[in-house]
Amino acid sequence: MPTGNNHTEAQIWDYLAEVVDPEIPVLNIIEMGIARQVDVSDQHVQVKITPTYSGCPAMNAIEQGVKQKLEEKGISNFDVVMDYSEAWTTDWMTGEAKEKLKDYGIAPPTETLNEEDFLTSLSGNKVVPCPFCDSLDTVLQSQFGSTACKAQYFCNSCNQPYEHFKCH
Amino acid sequence: MSTTTSLTSDIAFRTYLLRLADDRLILGQRISEWCGHGPELEEDLALANIALDLIGHSSALYEYANQFDERGDLTPDHFVYFRDDPEFTNLQLCELPRGDYAFTTARLFLFSSFSFFLYRNLQSIEDEQFRGMIQKHLKEVKYHLRHSRDWVIKLGDGTDISHQKIQEALNELWMYIGELFYADEVDQLMVYSGNGTDTSVFHGEWKQLVEQTLTEATLEIPDWDQFMISGSRKGIHSEHLGHLLAQMQFLRRSHQDADWQ
Numbered sequence: 236m237p238t239g240n241n242h243t244e245a246q247i248w249d250y251l252a253e254v255v256d257p258e259i260p261v262l263n264i265i266e267m268g269i270a271r272q273v274d275v276s277d278q279h280v281q282v283k284i285t286p287t288y289s290g291c292p293a294m295n296a297i298e299q300g301v302k303q304k305l306e307e308k309g310i311s312n313f314d315v316v317m318d319y320s321e322a323w324t325t326d327w328m329t330g331e332a333k334e335k336l337k338d339y340g341i342a343p344p345t346e347t348l349n350e351e352d353f354l355t356s357l358s359g360n361k362v363v364p365c366p367f368c369d370s371l372d373t374v375l376q377s378q379f380g381s382t383a384c385k386a387q388y389f390c391n392s393c394n395q396p397y398e399h400f401k402c403h
Numbered sequence: 404m405s406t407t408t409s410l411t412s413d414i415a416f417r418t419y420l421l422r423l424a425d426d427r428l429i430l431g432q433r434i435s436e437w438c439g440h441g442p443e444l445e446e447d448l449a450l451a452n453i454a455l456d457l458i459g460h461s462s463a464l465y466e467y468a469n470q471f472d473e474r475g476d477l478t479p480d481h482f483v484y485f486r487d488d489p490e491f492t493n494l495q496l497c498e499l500p501r502g503d504y505a506f507t508t509a510r511l512f513l514f515s516s517f518s519f520f521l522y523r524n525l526q527s528i529e530d531e532q533f534r535g536m537i538q539k540h541l542k543e544v545k546y547h548l549r550h551s552r553d554w555v556i557k558l559g560d561g562t563d564i565s566h567q568k569i570q571e572a573l574n575e576l577w578m579y580i581g582e583l584f585y586a587d588e589v590d591q592l593m594v595y596s597g598n599g600t601d602t603s604v605f606h607g608e609w610k611q612l613v614e615q616t617l618t619e620a621t622l623e624i625p626d627w628d629q630f631m632i633s634g635s636r637k638g639i640h641s642e643h644l645g646h647l648l649a650q651m652q653f654l655r656r657s658h659q660d661a662d663w664q
Contacts, residue, residue: 289543290452290459319463320531322538350523353545354612357552358619377445378550379452387445403542 242310247273247280250308254300258293258382259400261339268327269297271318280305280313285323288383288403325403342366342388342399363399365390415592417471418492419599420533421482422589422636424464425493428483429644430514431457432651436501446504449550453511456543463536484655488645489638496579498644505558505568509576512551516612517583518544520605529597552616559620566621573617574625581631 251270252263264270264284272283282301286294298315305313325344333343342363348356362371363386370392377387378401385398435454441447465479496514501507522541528534558569584602593599610627617624634640655661 286539288456288459289463289540290455290457292455319535319539322535322542324542347542350541357549377449378546379445379449381448383452383455401546 242275242280242308244273244275246308247275247282247305250304251282251301254297254304256293257296257300258384259336259339259341261335262328262332264297264301266329266332266335268323268325270301271321278312280310282313282315283318284315285318285321287323291383293382323403325400336400337366340366340397341385342397344400344402347402363388365393365395366397367395368393410588410592412592412596413471413473415589415596416530416598417468418589419593420464420468420471422492424461424468424482425491426461426497426514427457427464428461429491429493429647430497430510431455431461432647433497433499433501434507434511437507442504450507453547453550456540456547460536460540460543463540467532467536480655484652488640488648491640491644491648492636492638493640493644494579494582495632495635495641495644496576496582498641498647499576499579500643502572503568505565506572506575508551508554508558509569509572511547512555512616513576513580513583513613515544515547515551516616517580517609519548520609521600521602524600524602524605528599533598555616555622556620559617559622569620570622573622577625578630578632582633582635585633585636587636 248265248270251273252265254264254270256262256264256267256269259267267287269284269287270282271285272281274281274283282305284298284301298317301315302313324347326347328344336343342365345361363373363375364371365373365388368390370390372391373388374391375386376389376396380387380398384400384403386401387396388399389396431454434450434457437447437450438454439447441450461483462479465482468482469475469477496510499506499510502510519541522537522544525537526534526541528537555569558565560566584606586602590599590602594601614624
Protein backbone atom coordinates (compact mmCIF):
# COMPACT_ATOMS: atom_id res chain seq x y z
CA MET A 236 0.00 0.00 0.00
CA PRO A 237 1.61 3.29 -0.99
CA THR A 238 1.88 5.79 1.82
CA GLY A 239 3.14 9.33 2.31
CA ASN A 240 6.79 8.33 2.00
CA ASN A 241 6.50 7.72 -1.74
CA HIS A 242 5.75 11.37 -2.38
CA THR A 243 7.80 14.50 -1.95
CA GLU A 244 6.50 17.75 -0.58
CA ALA A 245 6.80 19.33 -4.04
CA GLN A 246 4.66 16.57 -5.50
CA ILE A 247 1.97 17.12 -2.88
CA TRP A 248 1.90 20.82 -3.79
CA ASP A 249 1.49 19.81 -7.45
CA TYR A 250 -1.48 17.65 -6.50
CA LEU A 251 -3.03 20.48 -4.48
CA ALA A 252 -2.73 22.72 -7.53
CA GLU A 253 -5.26 20.40 -9.17
CA VAL A 254 -7.91 21.11 -6.51
CA VAL A 255 -10.12 24.07 -7.42
CA ASP A 256 -12.52 26.20 -5.45
CA PRO A 257 -15.98 24.91 -6.49
CA GLU A 258 -17.43 28.45 -6.40
CA ILE A 259 -14.60 29.93 -8.47
CA PRO A 260 -13.35 27.04 -10.63
CA VAL A 261 -10.85 29.30 -12.37
CA LEU A 262 -8.60 29.38 -9.27
CA ASN A 263 -6.96 26.46 -7.49
CA ILE A 264 -6.63 26.34 -3.71
CA ILE A 265 -2.99 27.43 -3.75
CA GLU A 266 -3.79 30.55 -5.78
CA MET A 267 -6.69 31.21 -3.40
CA GLY A 268 -4.32 31.03 -0.43
CA ILE A 269 -6.37 28.22 1.13
CA ALA A 270 -3.63 25.55 1.12
CA ARG A 271 -1.15 26.80 3.72
CA GLN A 272 1.30 24.06 4.60
CA VAL A 273 2.40 20.58 3.60
CA ASP A 274 4.39 18.29 5.88
CA VAL A 275 5.68 14.95 4.71
CA SER A 276 7.20 12.62 7.28
CA ASP A 277 8.10 8.91 7.06
CA GLN A 278 4.65 7.47 6.84
CA HIS A 279 2.44 10.48 6.83
CA VAL A 280 1.27 13.51 4.86
CA GLN A 281 -0.32 16.47 6.59
CA VAL A 282 -2.00 19.28 4.68
CA LYS A 283 -3.03 22.46 6.48
CA ILE A 284 -5.83 24.49 5.00
CA THR A 285 -7.42 27.68 6.28
CA PRO A 286 -11.06 28.65 5.88
CA THR A 287 -11.84 31.70 3.75
CA TYR A 288 -15.19 32.97 5.06
CA SER A 289 -16.46 31.59 8.38
CA GLY A 290 -19.75 30.34 7.04
CA CYS A 291 -18.50 29.44 3.56
CA PRO A 292 -20.20 26.22 2.47
CA ALA A 293 -17.46 25.63 -0.12
CA MET A 294 -14.98 24.81 2.66
CA ASN A 295 -16.43 21.33 3.19
CA ALA A 296 -16.27 20.67 -0.53
CA ILE A 297 -12.66 21.90 -0.61
CA GLU A 298 -11.66 19.67 2.29
CA GLN A 299 -13.31 16.71 0.55
CA GLY A 300 -11.60 17.73 -2.69
CA VAL A 301 -8.16 17.62 -1.05
CA LYS A 302 -8.85 14.22 0.51
CA GLN A 303 -10.12 12.83 -2.76
CA LYS A 304 -7.12 14.14 -4.67
CA LEU A 305 -4.62 12.61 -2.24
CA GLU A 306 -6.42 9.25 -2.37
CA GLU A 307 -6.50 9.44 -6.14
CA LYS A 308 -2.72 9.86 -6.12
CA GLY A 309 -2.38 6.72 -4.03
CA ILE A 310 -1.76 8.34 -0.66
CA SER A 311 -3.63 6.65 2.16
CA ASN A 312 -1.93 7.87 5.31
CA PHE A 313 -2.75 11.57 5.52
CA ASP A 314 -4.81 14.13 7.35
CA VAL A 315 -6.22 17.47 6.39
CA VAL A 316 -6.15 19.98 9.23
CA MET A 317 -8.14 23.20 9.50
CA ASP A 318 -5.82 25.93 10.79
CA TYR A 319 -7.22 29.12 12.31
CA SER A 320 -3.95 30.62 13.56
CA GLU A 321 -3.59 33.06 10.67
CA ALA A 322 -6.72 34.70 9.29
CA TRP A 323 -7.13 34.23 5.55
CA THR A 324 -6.86 37.40 3.51
CA THR A 325 -7.28 38.23 -0.17
CA ASP A 326 -3.84 39.88 0.11
CA TRP A 327 -2.47 36.31 -0.18
CA MET A 328 -3.83 36.03 -3.71
CA THR A 329 -1.14 36.39 -6.34
CA GLY A 330 -1.30 39.03 -9.07
CA GLU A 331 -1.67 36.21 -11.55
CA ALA A 332 -4.68 34.86 -9.65
CA LYS A 333 -6.28 38.31 -9.68
CA GLU A 334 -5.76 38.49 -13.46
CA LYS A 335 -7.47 35.12 -13.86
CA LEU A 336 -10.42 36.34 -11.80
CA LYS A 337 -10.78 39.40 -13.99
CA ASP A 338 -10.65 37.30 -17.17
CA TYR A 339 -13.36 35.14 -15.64
CA GLY A 340 -15.57 38.22 -15.22
CA ILE A 341 -15.09 38.84 -11.50
CA ALA A 342 -13.58 42.18 -10.46
CA PRO A 343 -10.59 41.15 -8.31
CA PRO A 344 -9.95 42.34 -4.72
CA THR A 345 -7.66 45.28 -4.04
CA GLU A 346 -5.55 45.79 -0.89
CA THR A 347 -7.35 45.47 2.43
CA LEU A 348 -7.85 48.41 4.82
CA ASN A 349 -6.71 48.57 8.43
CA GLU A 350 -9.23 49.30 11.21
CA GLU A 351 -8.72 53.07 11.39
CA ASP A 352 -8.97 53.51 7.62
CA PHE A 353 -12.05 51.33 7.73
CA LEU A 354 -13.82 53.69 10.14
CA THR A 355 -13.10 56.73 7.99
CA SER A 356 -14.11 54.80 4.85
CA LEU A 357 -17.58 54.10 6.26
CA SER A 358 -19.11 57.13 4.62
CA GLY A 359 -18.06 56.71 1.02
CA ASN A 360 -18.10 53.96 -1.55
CA LYS A 361 -14.95 52.83 -3.27
CA VAL A 362 -14.82 52.55 -7.02
CA VAL A 363 -14.50 49.06 -8.45
CA PRO A 364 -13.65 49.08 -12.17
CA CYS A 365 -15.80 46.93 -14.46
CA PRO A 366 -13.98 43.66 -15.32
CA PHE A 367 -15.46 43.71 -18.83
CA CYS A 368 -14.85 47.26 -20.10
CA ASP A 369 -12.64 48.76 -17.32
CA SER A 370 -15.09 51.64 -16.88
CA LEU A 371 -15.04 53.47 -13.55
CA ASP A 372 -18.70 54.47 -13.93
CA THR A 373 -19.95 51.61 -11.79
CA VAL A 374 -22.31 51.35 -8.85
CA LEU A 375 -22.50 49.05 -5.83
CA GLN A 376 -25.78 47.13 -5.76
CA SER A 377 -25.19 45.00 -2.71
CA GLN A 378 -22.29 44.21 -0.38
CA PHE A 379 -23.44 40.61 -0.57
CA GLY A 380 -23.73 38.47 -3.66
CA SER A 381 -24.17 34.89 -4.80
CA THR A 382 -21.45 33.66 -2.45
CA ALA A 383 -20.03 34.97 0.84
CA CYS A 384 -16.92 36.31 -0.89
CA LYS A 385 -18.57 38.45 -3.57
CA ALA A 386 -20.42 41.78 -3.81
CA GLN A 387 -22.80 42.85 -6.60
CA TYR A 388 -21.92 45.77 -8.85
CA PHE A 389 -23.40 47.24 -12.03
CA CYS A 390 -21.51 48.91 -14.86
CA ASN A 391 -23.25 51.98 -16.28
CA SER A 392 -20.99 52.00 -19.36
CA CYS A 393 -21.57 48.49 -20.71
CA ASN A 394 -24.82 47.91 -18.78
CA GLN A 395 -23.56 44.68 -17.27
CA PRO A 396 -24.06 43.44 -13.75
CA TYR A 397 -20.88 41.88 -12.35
CA GLU A 398 -19.40 40.48 -9.18
CA HIS A 399 -16.52 41.86 -7.15
CA PHE A 400 -14.38 39.56 -5.05
CA LYS A 401 -14.41 41.49 -1.77
CA CYS A 402 -11.21 42.59 -0.07
CA HIS A 403 -10.98 40.43 2.99
CA MET B 404 -6.35 36.32 41.27
CA SER B 405 -8.02 35.43 44.54
CA THR B 406 -7.59 31.87 45.73
CA THR B 407 -11.02 31.81 47.33
CA THR B 408 -12.85 31.99 44.04
CA SER B 409 -13.86 28.78 42.33
CA LEU B 410 -13.54 30.39 38.92
CA THR B 411 -10.57 28.85 37.15
CA SER B 412 -9.03 30.32 34.04
CA ASP B 413 -10.35 27.37 31.99
CA ILE B 414 -13.91 27.97 33.18
CA ALA B 415 -13.55 31.69 32.49
CA PHE B 416 -12.26 30.99 28.98
CA ARG B 417 -15.08 28.56 28.27
CA THR B 418 -17.69 30.96 29.63
CA TYR B 419 -16.24 33.85 27.62
CA LEU B 420 -16.28 31.83 24.39
CA LEU B 421 -19.81 30.60 25.02
CA ARG B 422 -21.10 34.14 25.61
CA LEU B 423 -19.60 35.28 22.31
CA ALA B 424 -20.85 32.17 20.53
CA ASP B 425 -24.39 32.35 21.96
CA ASP B 426 -24.78 36.00 20.87
CA ARG B 427 -23.81 35.11 17.33
CA LEU B 428 -25.80 31.91 17.09
CA ILE B 429 -29.03 33.45 18.37
CA LEU B 430 -28.73 36.60 16.27
CA GLY B 431 -27.78 34.48 13.25
CA GLN B 432 -30.84 32.30 13.81
CA ARG B 433 -33.07 35.39 14.04
CA ILE B 434 -31.63 36.92 10.88
CA SER B 435 -31.94 33.60 9.02
CA GLU B 436 -35.71 33.95 9.47
CA TRP B 437 -35.50 36.49 6.63
CA CYS B 438 -34.30 33.87 4.16
CA GLY B 439 -36.83 33.92 1.32
CA HIS B 440 -38.72 36.86 2.90
CA GLY B 441 -36.32 39.77 2.33
CA PRO B 442 -37.81 43.10 1.24
CA GLU B 443 -35.92 42.76 -2.06
CA LEU B 444 -33.67 40.13 -3.62
CA GLU B 445 -30.38 41.85 -2.76
CA GLU B 446 -31.39 42.24 0.87
CA ASP B 447 -32.59 38.67 1.05
CA LEU B 448 -29.11 37.57 -0.08
CA ALA B 449 -27.37 40.02 2.23
CA LEU B 450 -29.30 38.91 5.30
CA ALA B 451 -28.79 35.23 4.49
CA ASN B 452 -25.06 35.90 4.07
CA ILE B 453 -24.87 37.74 7.37
CA ALA B 454 -26.77 34.98 9.16
CA LEU B 455 -24.36 32.45 7.66
CA ASP B 456 -21.35 34.46 8.87
CA LEU B 457 -22.73 34.77 12.40
CA ILE B 458 -23.58 31.08 12.67
CA GLY B 459 -20.14 30.28 11.21
CA HIS B 460 -18.53 32.44 13.91
CA SER B 461 -20.52 30.70 16.64
CA SER B 462 -19.60 27.28 15.31
CA ALA B 463 -15.86 28.00 15.49
CA LEU B 464 -16.24 29.47 19.00
CA TYR B 465 -18.28 26.49 20.27
CA GLU B 466 -15.73 24.09 18.89
CA TYR B 467 -12.98 25.94 20.69
CA ALA B 468 -15.00 26.27 23.93
CA ASN B 469 -14.96 22.49 24.14
CA GLN B 470 -11.18 22.60 24.64
CA PHE B 471 -11.76 24.33 27.95
CA ASP B 472 -14.51 21.99 29.08
CA GLU B 473 -13.65 19.33 31.61
CA ARG B 474 -15.53 16.70 29.58
CA GLY B 475 -13.75 17.71 26.39
CA ASP B 476 -16.09 15.83 24.06
CA LEU B 477 -18.77 18.44 23.46
CA THR B 478 -19.53 19.23 19.82
CA PRO B 479 -21.05 22.49 18.54
CA ASP B 480 -24.27 20.48 18.11
CA HIS B 481 -24.35 19.84 21.85
CA PHE B 482 -24.14 23.55 22.65
CA VAL B 483 -26.69 24.50 20.02
CA TYR B 484 -29.29 21.75 20.30
CA PHE B 485 -29.04 20.22 23.74
CA ARG B 486 -29.00 23.14 26.15
CA ASP B 487 -32.09 24.84 27.58
CA ASP B 488 -32.69 28.55 27.80
CA PRO B 489 -31.16 29.23 31.25
CA GLU B 490 -27.90 27.75 29.93
CA PHE B 491 -27.77 30.20 27.04
CA THR B 492 -25.87 33.37 27.88
CA ASN B 493 -26.64 35.46 24.80
CA LEU B 494 -27.70 39.09 25.12
CA GLN B 495 -31.44 39.67 25.13
CA LEU B 496 -30.78 42.10 22.28
CA CYS B 497 -30.02 39.10 20.06
CA GLU B 498 -33.08 37.02 20.93
CA LEU B 499 -35.80 39.63 20.34
CA PRO B 500 -38.14 38.61 17.48
CA ARG B 501 -36.87 39.60 14.06
CA GLY B 502 -39.42 42.43 13.76
CA ASP B 503 -39.68 44.37 10.52
CA TYR B 504 -36.77 45.23 8.27
CA ALA B 505 -36.09 48.49 10.14
CA PHE B 506 -35.91 46.62 13.45
CA THR B 507 -33.56 44.00 11.99
CA THR B 508 -31.36 46.75 10.54
CA ALA B 509 -31.23 48.82 13.73
CA ARG B 510 -30.36 45.79 15.86
CA LEU B 511 -27.68 44.62 13.44
CA PHE B 512 -26.14 48.09 13.44
CA LEU B 513 -26.03 48.30 17.25
CA PHE B 514 -24.63 44.78 17.55
CA SER B 515 -22.07 44.98 14.72
CA SER B 516 -20.75 48.38 15.78
CA PHE B 517 -20.14 46.97 19.26
CA SER B 518 -18.60 43.78 17.79
CA PHE B 519 -16.31 45.85 15.60
CA PHE B 520 -14.71 47.65 18.55
CA LEU B 521 -14.68 44.51 20.70
CA TYR B 522 -12.91 42.47 18.04
CA ARG B 523 -10.55 45.29 17.16
CA ASN B 524 -9.49 45.38 20.81
CA LEU B 525 -9.07 41.61 20.96
CA GLN B 526 -6.61 41.57 18.03
CA SER B 527 -3.53 41.18 20.21
CA ILE B 528 -4.66 38.57 22.73
CA GLU B 529 -2.28 35.79 23.77
CA ASP B 530 -4.07 32.64 22.65
CA GLU B 531 -3.08 31.91 19.06
CA GLN B 532 -6.15 29.98 17.90
CA PHE B 533 -8.64 32.36 19.55
CA ARG B 534 -6.77 35.34 18.12
CA GLY B 535 -6.85 33.80 14.64
CA MET B 536 -10.63 33.38 14.91
CA ILE B 537 -11.14 36.93 16.11
CA GLN B 538 -8.98 38.34 13.30
CA LYS B 539 -10.92 36.33 10.76
CA HIS B 540 -14.33 37.24 12.17
CA LEU B 541 -13.47 40.94 12.36
CA LYS B 542 -13.17 41.05 8.59
CA GLU B 543 -16.75 39.87 8.29
CA VAL B 544 -18.04 42.08 11.09
CA LYS B 545 -16.81 45.05 9.03
CA TYR B 546 -19.23 44.10 6.25
CA HIS B 547 -22.09 43.74 8.68
CA LEU B 548 -21.31 47.13 10.15
CA ARG B 549 -20.93 48.86 6.79
CA HIS B 550 -24.10 47.30 5.47
CA SER B 551 -26.31 47.97 8.50
CA ARG B 552 -24.93 51.49 8.94
CA ASP B 553 -25.69 52.31 5.30
CA TRP B 554 -29.26 51.10 5.76
CA VAL B 555 -29.81 52.97 9.02
CA ILE B 556 -28.92 56.13 7.09
CA LYS B 557 -31.01 55.20 4.04
CA LEU B 558 -34.07 54.46 6.16
CA GLY B 559 -33.62 57.37 8.57
CA ASP B 560 -32.98 59.86 5.81
CA GLY B 561 -35.54 58.20 3.51
CA THR B 562 -39.31 58.55 3.42
CA ASP B 563 -41.52 59.63 6.33
CA ILE B 564 -42.55 56.05 6.93
CA SER B 565 -39.04 54.57 6.78
CA HIS B 566 -37.84 57.34 9.12
CA GLN B 567 -40.61 56.61 11.57
CA LYS B 568 -40.02 52.86 11.49
CA ILE B 569 -36.29 53.00 12.12
CA GLN B 570 -36.77 55.58 14.88
CA GLU B 571 -39.33 53.36 16.60
CA ALA B 572 -37.02 50.37 16.24
CA LEU B 573 -34.15 52.24 17.90
CA ASN B 574 -36.40 53.45 20.71
CA GLU B 575 -37.58 49.91 21.33
CA LEU B 576 -34.07 48.43 21.21
CA TRP B 577 -32.45 51.06 23.40
CA MET B 578 -33.06 49.40 26.77
CA TYR B 579 -31.23 46.30 25.50
CA ILE B 580 -27.91 47.98 24.67
CA GLY B 581 -26.77 48.53 28.27
CA GLU B 582 -25.90 44.84 28.47
CA LEU B 583 -23.38 45.14 25.65
CA PHE B 584 -20.94 46.58 28.16
CA TYR B 585 -21.75 44.21 31.01
CA ALA B 586 -18.59 42.86 32.61
CA ASP B 587 -18.06 40.52 35.54
CA GLU B 588 -15.34 38.32 37.07
CA VAL B 589 -15.16 36.26 33.87
CA ASP B 590 -14.13 39.33 31.88
CA GLN B 591 -11.71 40.39 34.59
CA LEU B 592 -10.01 37.02 34.59
CA MET B 593 -9.80 37.02 30.80
CA VAL B 594 -8.18 40.46 30.83
CA TYR B 595 -5.81 39.24 33.54
CA SER B 596 -4.76 36.21 31.48
CA GLY B 597 -4.22 38.31 28.34
CA ASN B 598 -7.15 36.87 26.40
CA GLY B 599 -9.85 39.45 27.03
CA THR B 600 -10.37 43.17 26.86
CA ASP B 601 -11.85 45.86 29.05
CA THR B 602 -14.87 46.99 27.02
CA SER B 603 -15.19 50.27 28.93
CA VAL B 604 -12.12 51.59 27.09
CA PHE B 605 -14.00 51.79 23.78
CA HIS B 606 -17.39 52.80 25.16
CA GLY B 607 -16.78 56.40 24.11
CA GLU B 608 -15.70 55.51 20.58
CA TRP B 609 -18.70 53.22 20.10
CA LYS B 610 -21.09 55.86 21.39
CA GLN B 611 -19.55 58.38 19.03
CA LEU B 612 -20.02 56.09 16.01
CA VAL B 613 -23.66 55.45 16.98
CA GLU B 614 -24.35 59.16 17.50
CA GLN B 615 -22.66 60.17 14.24
CA THR B 616 -24.65 57.59 12.32
CA LEU B 617 -28.02 58.50 13.85
CA THR B 618 -27.32 62.19 13.31
CA GLU B 619 -26.41 61.58 9.67
CA ALA B 620 -29.64 59.57 9.39
CA THR B 621 -31.57 62.59 10.80
CA LEU B 622 -32.71 60.41 13.70
CA GLU B 623 -33.14 61.33 17.34
CA ILE B 624 -30.70 59.74 19.75
CA PRO B 625 -32.65 58.03 22.53
CA ASP B 626 -31.70 58.68 26.17
CA TRP B 627 -28.39 57.00 27.08
CA ASP B 628 -29.36 57.14 30.76
CA GLN B 629 -32.71 55.42 30.48
CA PHE B 630 -33.56 52.10 32.15
CA MET B 631 -31.46 49.23 30.80
CA ILE B 632 -32.30 45.55 31.00
CA SER B 633 -29.81 43.12 32.56
CA GLY B 634 -29.26 39.48 33.45
CA SER B 635 -28.67 37.59 30.19
CA ARG B 636 -25.07 36.69 30.93
CA LYS B 637 -26.45 34.83 33.97
CA GLY B 638 -29.07 33.02 31.90
CA ILE B 639 -32.02 35.34 32.44
CA HIS B 640 -33.95 35.81 29.22
CA SER B 641 -37.12 37.18 27.73
CA GLU B 642 -39.92 34.78 26.73
CA HIS B 643 -38.73 35.03 23.13
CA LEU B 644 -35.66 32.83 23.55
CA GLY B 645 -37.76 29.78 24.48
CA HIS B 646 -39.78 30.08 21.30
CA LEU B 647 -36.65 30.50 19.21
CA LEU B 648 -35.02 27.45 20.80
CA ALA B 649 -38.14 25.34 20.31
CA GLN B 650 -38.01 25.98 16.61
CA MET B 651 -34.25 25.65 16.32
CA GLN B 652 -33.89 22.52 18.43
CA PHE B 653 -36.97 20.35 17.94
CA LEU B 654 -35.79 18.48 14.87
CA ARG B 655 -32.42 17.56 16.27
CA ARG B 656 -33.95 16.53 19.58
CA SER B 657 -36.71 14.42 18.03
CA HIS B 658 -34.30 12.60 15.76
CA GLN B 659 -31.35 11.58 17.88
CA ASP B 660 -29.57 10.06 14.91
CA ALA B 661 -29.90 13.14 12.70
CA ASP B 662 -26.56 13.93 11.09
CA TRP B 663 -25.13 16.65 8.86
CA GLN B 664 -23.22 14.33 6.56
